[in-house]
Amino acid sequence: MGTRERILDQSIRAFNHSGTAQVSVLAIATELGISPGNLYYHFRGKEEILIALLAECDLALGRLTKGVEDEIQRRADFEPYLFSLLRVCDHFRFLFRDQEAFRFAHAGLEQKWLRMLGGLRRFSRQLLARLDQIEGLGLAAEPRDRLADCLMLVALGGLSFELEADRDRETQIRRTLGRLDALLRPYQREVTPAH
Amino acid sequence: MGTRERILDQSIRAFNHSGTAQVSVLAIATELGISPGNLYYHFRGKEEILIALLAECDLALGRLTKGVEDEIQRRADFEPYLFSLLRVCDHFRFLFRDQEAFRFAHAGLEQKWLRMLGGLRRFSRQLLARLDQIEGLGLAAEPRDRLADCLMLVALGGLSFELEADRDRETQIRRTLGRLDALLRPYQREVTPAH
Amino acid sequence: MGTRERILDQSIRAFNHSGTAQVSVLAIATELGISPGNLYYHFRGKEEILIALLAECDLALGRLTKGVEDEIQRRADFEPYLFSLLRVCDHFRFLFRDQEAFRFAHAGLEQKWLRMLGGLRRFSRQLLARLDQIEGLGLAAEPRDRLADCLMLVALGGLSFELEADRDRETQIRRTLGRLDALLRPYQREVTPAH
Amino acid sequence: MGTRERILDQSIRAFNHSGTAQVSVLAIATELGISPGNLYYHFRGKEEILIALLAECDLALGRLTKGVEDEIQRRADFEPYLFSLLRVCDHFRFLFRDQEAFRFAHAGLEQKWLRMLGGLRRFSRQLLARLDQIEGLGLAAEPRDRLADCLMLVALGGLSFELEADRDRETQIRRTLGRLDALLRPYQREVTPAH
DNA sequence: AATGAATGAGGGTTCATTCAT
DNA sequence: GATGAATGAACCCTCATTCAT
Numbered sequence: 166m167g168t169r170e171r172i173l174d175q176s177i178r179a180f181n182h183s184g185t186a187q188v189s190v191l192a193i194a195t196e197l198g199i200s201p202g203n204l205y206y207h208f209r210g211k212e213e214i215l216i217a218l219l220a221e222c223d224l225a226l227g228r229l230t231k232g233v234e235d236e237i238q239r240r241a242d243f244e245p246y247l248f249s250l251l252r253v254c255d256h257f258r259f260l261f262r263d264q265e266a267f268r269f270a271h272a273g274l275e276q277k278w279l280r281m282l283g284g285l286r287r288f289s290r291q292l293l294a295r296l297d298q299i300e301g302l303g304l305a306a307e308p309r310d311r312l313a314d315c316l317m318l319v320a321l322g323g324l325s326f327e328l329e330a331d332r333d334r335e336t337q338i339r340r341t342l343g344r345l346d347a348l349l350r351p352y353q354r355e356v357t358p359a360h
Numbered sequence: 361m362g363t364r365e366r367i368l369d370q371s372i373r374a375f376n377h378s379g380t381a382q383v384s385v386l387a388i389a390t391e392l393g394i395s396p397g398n399l400y401y402h403f404r405g406k407e408e409i410l411i412a413l414l415a416e417c418d419l420a421l422g423r424l425t426k427g428v429e430d431e432i433q434r435r436a437d438f439e440p441y442l443f444s445l446l447r448v449c450d451h452f453r454f455l456f457r458d459q460e461a462f463r464f465a466h467a468g469l470e471q472k473w474l475r476m477l478g479g480l481r482r483f484s485r486q487l488l489a490r491l492d493q494i495e496g497l498g499l500a501a502e503p504r505d506r507l508a509d510c511l512m513l514v515a516l517g518g519l520s521f522e523l524e525a526d527r528d529r530e531t532q533i534r535r536t537l538g539r540l541d542a543l544l545r546p547y548q549r550e551v552t553p554a555h
Numbered sequence: 556m557g558t559r560e561r562i563l564d565q566s567i568r569a570f571n572h573s574g575t576a577q578v579s580v581l582a583i584a585t586e587l588g589i590s591p592g593n594l595y596y597h598f599r600g601k602e603e604i605l606i607a608l609l610a611e612c613d614l615a616l617g618r619l620t621k622g623v624e625d626e627i628q629r630r631a632d633f634e635p636y637l638f639s640l641l642r643v644c645d646h647f648r649f650l651f652r653d654q655e656a657f658r659f660a661h662a663g664l665e666q667k668w669l670r671m672l673g674g675l676r677r678f679s680r681q682l683l684a685r686l687d688q689i690e691g692l693g694l695a696a697e698p699r700d701r702l703a704d705c706l707m708l709v710a711l712g713g714l715s716f717e718l719e720a721d722r723d724r725e726t727q728i729r730r731t732l733g734r735l736d737a738l739l740r741p742y743q744r745e746v747t748p749a750h
Numbered sequence: 751m752g753t754r755e756r757i758l759d760q761s762i763r764a765f766n767h768s769g770t771a772q773v774s775v776l777a778i779a780t781e782l783g784i785s786p787g788n789l790y791y792h793f794r795g796k797e798e799i800l801i802a803l804l805a806e807c808d809l810a811l812g813r814l815t816k817g818v819e820d821e822i823q824r825r826a827d828f829e830p831y832l833f834s835l836l837r838v839c840d841h842f843r844f845l846f847r848d849q850e851a852f853r854f855a856h857a858g859l860e861q862k863w864l865r866m867l868g869g870l871r872r873f874s875r876q877l878l879a880r881l882d883q884i885e886g887l888g889l890a891a892e893p894r895d896r897l898a899d900c901l902m903l904v905a906l907g908g909l910s911f912e913l914e915a916d917r918d919r920e921t922q923i924r925r926t927l928g929r930l931d932a933l934l935r936p937y938q939r940e941v942t943p944a945h
Numbered sequence: 946a947a948t949g950a951a952t953g954a955g956g957g958t959t960c961a962t963t964c965a966t
Numbered sequence: 967g968a969t970g971a972a973t974g975a976a977c978c979c980t981c982a983t984t985c986a987t
Contacts, residue, residue: 168967184460186381189960200969202964207967210961263458264520265379286523308542314523315514315539321521322513326459328481344510347503351546363950384977395952400979402950558946574850576771579981590948592985597946600982653848654910655769676913698932705929708907709900716849716906718871718899734900737893741936753971774956785973790958792971 169207171197173221176214180259185215215267215274222257223281229253230288237295244342247292251338254285254324261321289317302352312348319344364402366392368416371409375454380410407466414469417452418476424448425483432490439537442487446533449480449519456516484512497547507543514539559597561587563611566604570649575605605657605664612647613671619643620678627685637682637735641728644675644714651711679707692742702738709734754792756782758806761799765844770800797856804859807842808866814838815873822880829927832877836923839870839909846906874902887937897933904929 166174175197179188190211194204208214229250237246254261260278267278290313296302297309304312323341331337361369370392374383385406389399403409424445432441449456455473462473485508491497492504499507518536526532556564565587569578580601584594598604619640627636644651650668657668680703686692687699694702713731721727751759760782764773775796779789793799814835822831839846845863852863875898881887882894889897908926916922 182460183464184381184458186379186458187460187464190962191960201960201962202970203968205962262460263379263381264522265377265382265457268378282521282523311539311542315510315543318517318521318539319510319513322517326477326513326516328477328509344506344513347506348510348543385979386977396979397953397981398951405978572850573854574771574848576769576848577850577854580983581981591981591983592949593947595983652850653769653771654912655767655772655847658768672911672913701929701932704913705900705904705933708904708911708929711911712903712907716867716903718867734896734903737896738900738933775958776956786958787960787974788972795957 168197168199168203172199172204172207172214173217177218177257177259180218184263185211185259186263190214212274216277218257219260219274219277219281222253222260223277223284225253225257226250226281226285226288230284230291233288233291233295237292237299240299243296247342247345248338250288250292251320251324251341254320255334255338258321258324262325286314286317289313289320296349300353302349304352312352316345316348319348363392363394363398367394367399367402367409368412372413372452372454375413376452379458380406380454381458385409407469410462410465410469411472413452414455414472414476417448417455418472418479420448420451421445421476421480421483425479425486428486428490432487432494435494438491442537442540443533445483445487446515446519446536449516450529450533453516453519457520481509481512484508484515491544495548497544499547507547511540511543514543558587558589558593562589562594562597562604563607567608567647567649570608574653575601575649576653580604602664606667608647609650609664609667609671612643612650613667613674615643615646616640616671616675616678620674620681623678623681623685627682627689630689633686634732637732638728640678640682641710641714641731644710645724645728648711648714652715676704676707679703679710686739690743692739694742702742706735706738709738753782753784753788757784757789757792757799758802762803762842762844765803766842769848770796770844771848775799797859800852800855800859801862803842804845804862804866807838807845808862808869810838810842811835811866811870811873815869815876818876818880822877822884825884828881829931832927832930833923835873835877836905836909836926839906840919840923843906843909847910871899871902874898874905881934885938887934889937897937901930901933904933 172193175193176188179193179196190204191201193214194201197204208217229246233246236242260267260281264278267274290310293302293309293313293316297304302309320341323344324337327337329337329340331340367388370388371383374388374391385399386396388409389396392399403412424441428441431437455476459473462469485505488497488504488508488511492499497504515536518539519532522532524532524535526535562583565583566578569583569586580594581591583604584591587594598607619636623636626632650657650671654668657664680700683692683699683703683706687694692699710731713734714727717727719727719730721730757778760778761773764778764781775789776786778799779786782789793802814831818831821827845866849863852859875895878887878894878898878901882889887894905926908929909922912922914922914925916925
């Protein structure tokens with residue numbers, strides 16, 4: 166793994182753990198055992214790291230979005246697909262917490278962030294629409310979109326809040342999946358098996 | 361309003377707007393037109409301000425919690441009650457975002473914060489149980505608690521994320537109320553009228 | 556005891572314990588349970604407290620100095636007299652440590668301090684001369700004065716350094732007395748009884 | 751001379767001149783013409799500078815201590831040896847004044863300081879014992895140790911107090927040497943020539 | 946005499962960032 | 967690609983001191 170990648174990697178880890186504001190560029194460099202100058206050779210500053218990570222996240226979500234039609238053909242395809250999606254959100258979960266770090270960091274970060282969140286929102290609506298296509302949830306477009314918003318909020322909140330304080334990220338993702346499943350159950354014709 | 365209160369007031373405003381990490385103690389003082397020394401006369405530092413605000417929020421929630429049994433007698437009592445609750449959460453909404461600011465601030469802040477969040481969670485479960493008592497949601501205790509968690513995540517997320525970017529806090533609270541209402545509708549016998 | 560006296564009293568205690576630089580005016584006031592404003596009513600500031608204490612010490616030493624001829628008539632009078640002297644020096648021992656606090660505090664403190672130290676020095680020489688008168692130490696004036704300087708340094712150093720770390724001031728004064736006695740012994744005709 | 755060394759050097763100068771409490775880290779940086787950030791790049795704060803200087807002093811004293819047996823073979827070796835010792839103590843003389851600065855600074859400073867002072871005390875006793883070996887002072891172990899304490903107090907006090915206000919450090923050290931010599935004279939068989 | 950809120954200068958420290966090598 | 971010393975702005979906080987009451 167090249168230095169650039171190692172920086173991004175460590176940044177994600179640190180940002181997720183402590184929040185962007187609490188992590189200094191120097192701390193990232195120190196943790197990696199490289200000099201601050203070297204870090205600045207690869208990124209012009211903290212903001213550029215954030216921009217890069219935002220782009221990475223956006224890209225990962227975009228790849229998933231494009232695959233919806235192909236990869237989800239029947240009901241059973243949903244869970245693994247959703248799991249992939251949540252894993253991406255969890256990997257970049259610092260992006261879905263402190264909205265403020267982005268609103269107040271210099272230049273166009275907020276715009277980029279809002280665009281990404283907007284994309285995620287459209288994606289979640291698209292996903293629920295797909296489920297409706299396959300399952301027939303019996304929901305009109307408007308309440309369905311509203312439900313999609315709620316599902317997104319539950320997912321993002323669940324990944325950030327650690328209500329149960331399970332250290333394992335995998336467990337936390339599974340728990341979030343369970344929550345989404347529970348919220349959808351009343352609309353589903355047959356009951357999905359509990360796990 | 362005394363200086364102490366003005367400091368707390370301005371702090372809430374600033375923390376909600378920019379996040380605790382981005383707000384300097386000096387900025388608060390400057391905004392109020394007082395000297396940094398004066399601010400430090402009233403609070404020993406940023407952390408003490410946070411502790412005071414946490415306590416205020418805790419107190420406000422505690423008052424609401426105690427009133428559940430008395431104030432909620434029938435279905436129609438729910439909405440205004442919930443509105444009060446959301447107004448408190450909205451007022452202190454910075455407390456329900458960056459968990460990290462509290463995890464890494466000095467001393468007992470994280471403990472206090474976790475206790476408050478735990479209280480809010482119990483409260484939301486209690487509230488849903490009360491609704492069950494009155495309405496008969498047809499839910500067992502476990503899925504009902506899970507639903508309560510989801511409702512809480514939707515509420516807190518909705519107050520922080522500004523998906524719709526409405527400037528008016530009142531509107532945002534109403535929208536959050538609408539979301540909660542939508543999530544509960546499938547469990548309710550009669551449909552509540554949309555607003 | 557009036558407020559003014561209580562302030563001086565507490566100041567001595569605090570200065571001796573922590574050094575003048577480490578003691579804030581506010582700490583003195585707080586310790587006494589009075590307001591900073593009240594303290595400033597009695598003294599225009601820290602420096603004035605120091606000036607007052609310097610004067611107090613000077614006065615106490617002056618009173619002792621004047622009494623030498625009358626109170627020391629024979630060899631047995633020395634020890635109690637020296638004990639009184641050391642008690643004064645011990646009481647104001649912060650004055651005999653950080654010379655720097657006085658050199659760099661505002662106005663004429665250094666001059667006053669140097670005058671007091673000079674007085675103490677002359678006093679110690681006078682005292683040794685008196686001992687010579689009574690005992691006949693067999694020392695010329697110059698080496699006798701030099702010895703007096705040494706005795707003073709041992710006394711002041713002994714009161715400040717706590718080589719033995721005995722908490723009790725009385726014990727420390729006795730120990731210092733013992734040291735002075737030991738230094739004088741080779742010059743004395745008969746051996747004074749060890750205590 | 752590297753920046754680190756220049757900082758230590760200037761710190762010694764400033765601490766000796768004004769006392770540790772009166773010297774701000776910023777003043778040291780300004781005096782050296784470097785930025786405060788640079789100073790903090792080399793030392794995490796004032797305390798770390800003090801720790802480094804304490805260690806330096808300790809090291810210098812330790813080197814002298816180890817050489818006693820080898821370097822002092824006869825009476826004539828004493829004076830130059832003592833002169834070296836006093837020069838070290840004089841160089842770091844701020845360390846032998848305000849005991850309080852160390853008692854109240856953070857963490858292990860006091861412990862380190864007490865250890866160094868203890869070492870110096872043992873050293874002075876060892877030195878006097880060596881003189882006894884060579885010269886035969888006719889002193890039992892206990893009074894000899896007591897005398898060693900007195901000599902130490904005179905030395906340290908003499909370096910700090912500037913009774914004579916001679917600007918030249920060399921002169922002050924010589925004067926101190928003279929005092930020690932005078933205190934020892936009554937125990938020595940032959941009189942050392944006055945200088 | 947006394948209170949206590951308020952001031953403002955200054956000190957300690959962090960950190961994003963630059964730059965010569 | 968990489969180092970690490972250096973900068974300077976900004977932040978947190980303390981404290982001597984003032985002043986209206």
